Amino acid sequence: SQTIHQWPATLVQPVGSPLSLECTVEGTSNPNLYWYRQAAGRGLQLLFYSVGIGQISSEVPQNLSASRPQDRQFILSSKKLLLSDSGFYLCAWEDEGEMNTEAFFGQGTRLTVV
Amino acid sequence: AQKITQTQPGMFVQEKEAVTLDCTYDTSDQSYGLFWYKQPSSGEMIFLIYQGSYDEQNATEGRYSLNFQKARKSANLVISASQLGDSAMYFCAMRGPNFGNEKLTFGTGTRLTIIP
Numbered sequence: 001s002q003t004i005h006q007w008p009a010t011l012v013q014p015v016g017s018p019l020s021l022e023c024t025v026e027g028t029s030n031p032n033l034y035w036y037r038q039a040a041g042r043g044l045q046l047l048f049y050s051v052g053i054g055q056i057s058s059e060v061p062q063n064l065s066a067s068r069p070q071d072r073q074f075i076l077s078s079k080k081l082l083l084s085d086s087g088f089y090l091c092a093w094e095d096e097g098e099m100n101t102e103a104f105f106g107q108g109t110r111l112t113v114v
Numbered sequence: 115a116q117k118i119t120q121t122q123p124g125m126f127v128q129e130k131e132a133v134t135l136d137c138t139y140d141t142s143d144q145s146y147g148l149f150w151y152k153q154p155s156s157g158e159m160i161f162l163i164y165q166g167s168y169d170e171q172n173a174t175e176g177r178y179s180l181n182f183q184k185a186r187k188s189a190n191l192v193i194s195a196s197q198l199g200d201s202a203m204y205f206c207a208m209r210g211p212n213f214g215n216e217k218l219t220f221g222t223g224t225r226l227t228i229i230p
Contacts, residue, residue: 034218043120043222044205059217088157094218099147099209100166103218107160 002027006091006106008107019064019078021109023091028071031093033074034103035066038088050074051096086113116141118206118221126227127196131182134181135191135224137206143167146210147219148189149178153203165189193226201228 006023013019013038025031036044037069041109046059056066063082067075091106117140127133139148165173165180166173173180182192189208193200206221 032216041225044220046217046219049217057217062224090157090159092159092218097217099145099211100164102161103148103159104161104163108157110157 002081002093002104004091004104004106004110006109008109010110011112013081013111015079015083015113019076019081019085021076021089021091021111021112023074023076023106024072025093028070028072028093028095030096032096033068034090034092034094035074035076036090036092038090040087044090048076050090081113083113086111116143116208116210116219116221118208120206120221120224121210122224123222124225124228129198129228129230130195132152133193133196133200133226135204135206135226137189137191137192139187139189139206139208141187141208141210143210146208148180148182149207149209150178150189150191150202151205151207151220152200153205153223155202159205163191169200194212196228198228 005024035047038044048052050068065077088111094102094103095101119138146167148165152160163173163175163178163180165182172182177194179192203223203225205223209218
């Protein structure tokens with residue numbers, strides 16, 4: 001069966017520090033991968049979307065970046081965090097090429113920038 | 115570009131009553147998929163129900179049903195006989211066909227509170 005791992009669960013980082021959040025998927029190949037951000041009590045904002053290794057589309061210009069070094073690994077990074085980067089970050093995967101497939105989410109990372 | 119709108123930021127419903135959560139969408143695609151997810155306070159995202167644009171019947175999954183009105187571009191979630199455990203954020207989402215609109219896009223959500 002497929003599983004998705006996302007870590008860390010919580011993170012407190014000072015302004016200006018770097019960030020690296022990792023997400024890995026097991027039990028499937030060539031998944032589509034997503035990074036979403038959710039501000040407190042708000043909706044899900046799509047940050048990055050990837051359909052394959054090295055293929056990443058950025059939905060919102062900001063100081064975050066994403067990389068997909070392996071088929072089932074998706075990394076969210078920042079060189080210098082801002083206070084506005086605080087939020088709940090969710091990684092998700094789905095089978096490629098199917099409109100009716102649901103997306104499966106990781107447990108999320110609660111990031112607080114101080 | 116596709117867009118999802120959820121106009122109810124919050125709702126309070128008495129336990130055991132039915133509740134309807136509104137969702138409207140905007141797309142120029144003829145083929146698309148509509149999804150509802152539940153997010154409890156723990157933060158996990160739980161898939162509830164799916165409706166395809168060409169499905170003739172409204173989707174149902176247990177106590178969840180989707181009131182799909184294609185001409186009005188609405189896909190409201192109906193929860194029958196609400197329970198205290200239904201208290202959560204609910205998100206409507208859609209996906210279009212490939213080549214640009216295939217990403218899963220979410221609305222802003224509705225916070226549902228069930229009152230005992």
